[in-house]
Amino acid sequence: MPDYIVSVMARDRAGIVAGVSSALYDLGANITHLNQTVVRGYFTIILSASLPEGVEIETVRRRVESAGSPGELQAVVAPYAPVPPAVAGGGEAFILAVLGRDRPGIIARVTGYLAEQGINIEEFTANVVEGNLVLILSVRVPASLDIAGVQSAIEAVGQEFGITASLQHENVFRATSEVHAVARLRSARR
């Protein structure tokens, strides 16, 4: 059975996932991966599902959108093709935290630097509360990069906006926040 990637966006309410997954089930689909999030009351989901041979992409899209009231859900469907690792040679996971007074352009500048260096963003949340910005990015830094150099460049990017930006190894956060044995955490490098 071929795999598809399905993404849906809508104003959040109870029952969207139930509607979308029932619509896919009715088409004979099996969902294998799923991630959903809500930003300021707007729901988005991305999932991977395998579907029987011969089901048209447009059919899938229409059936998924019909799980909501007319115009409520916006769906995108694409055939799945394997993706090579975004970062050559693996690299290690780091957390980039940016904190300070919000201004337009910070995200573009920070992520622009990451893109230049070939550092892939794997998870990203940003929130502005009372004018204060908090960015938390989980990134994978290619092993070929000098981490101390990347750290100081990121701090310098923060200084351009008068805010703090710091990059720390993910293990530091896992060690301080999880309860697994530290020895296990070190041996199971992700």
Add this chain to the structure above:
Amino acid sequence: MLSSEDILTTVSMLQNEHLDVRAVTLGIDLFSCADRDPETLCRLAREKILRHAGGIQEACQRAVERYGIPIVNRRIALSPVAPLVAEHEPETLLRFARMLDAVAEEAGVDFIGGWTAHVQKGMTLASRALIDSLPDVLSETTHLCASVNAASSHAGINMDALLLLGRKIREMAERTADRDGFACCKLVIFANQPEDNPFMAGAYKGLGEPECVVNIGVSGPGVVKRAIERLRQSGEPLTLGDIAEEIKLTAFRVTRVGELIGREVAASLGAEFGIVDLSLAPTPSVGDSVGEILEAMGVRHVGGPGSTAALALLNDAVKKGGAFASSSVGGLSGAFIPVAEDAALAAAAEAGHLRVEKLEAMTAVCSVGLDMVVLPGDTTAETLAALAADELAIGVVNRKTTAVRLVPVPGKRAGDRAVFGGLFGESPILPIPTGASDDFVRLGGRIPAPLVSLNN
């Protein structure tokens, strides 16, 4: 999955609360270097230390770069020197000590410990020779630290050794009179000395330890103090139970960071990872003080009523958080209250709130003992021995580690100031509790080991 709140707490500990690793201490066994020829002994020991510790700077630097957590001090702890230098002449001991001092410099560590003897039940000729060497060795070296275990719950208290040490402390003080008796800052006398303590001056590598082992001292008291302040500023109604919970959580986090770094450095050096010592070790910097933690908890003057209870809460909460964080917890693992090295304690002593008697009471619920307590220059060897005996008795009876680091400052009196500089700080000279006990001390012999049953 990491939550944003957890990430931000850790970021804040790193950026604003100066989370660090206080000490990376590499234990090295030197017994394979024993030799009757002084030249060979020194050569073998030097080679072995450099073989294991030569890369300590680089290993620490790699861990700092990888994890972004500062490592404040790098140290070496040797297997006890006393039995290693048995049968050697005093000149060889001094030569060996100078070699160790130079090796410390070469390896780039700030201290090297292990000028150590165990005399809790009796004294070998080698232990006697090592104790006799202390005035020469500690006045003529910079990085070398000495310790003597003079009491244990199993053996009792060796009063002869304490009186001898009292005399040596006076000699050490006289030999470094121009530096306020600084040599005394590098000698710790213990009851129940731990074999895996990474903190100086009492670190040595015990006989039951691996060939080469990395022990870690966790972050200083500043992190805990700021956690309590943050909690109090939140405006929520608080009880002491809430403060204990916050300390536990903070101790959990700092212990985990300590273990992470310790395992990284150990792997890098090809050494075993030993333990994380949970002790909160202050430095003279403002904001890095155990005294300030008690003040943050609402004790107005450290040494005043409530101090012992607040310290007991702190010490216990740190242990609970740390013990859950890691199965490799050891060393001393209790808050230190070294007066000269802790700005708030030194200030409390200056203001007359903190006295020797209260310090002694506080050490019943924490680590380590009458530590960096600065005394008048005319304090007799007998009084030094009696003060030490009191402190060690607390450890012996309560089956815990206690210790003394007493500094009689030549030519100075109670109320004067002694300045040691660096990590050793400065302190007013504390008055001695009145009444000499010379006759008691001079009776000598051993205070027998305490009964461990009939606990009521």
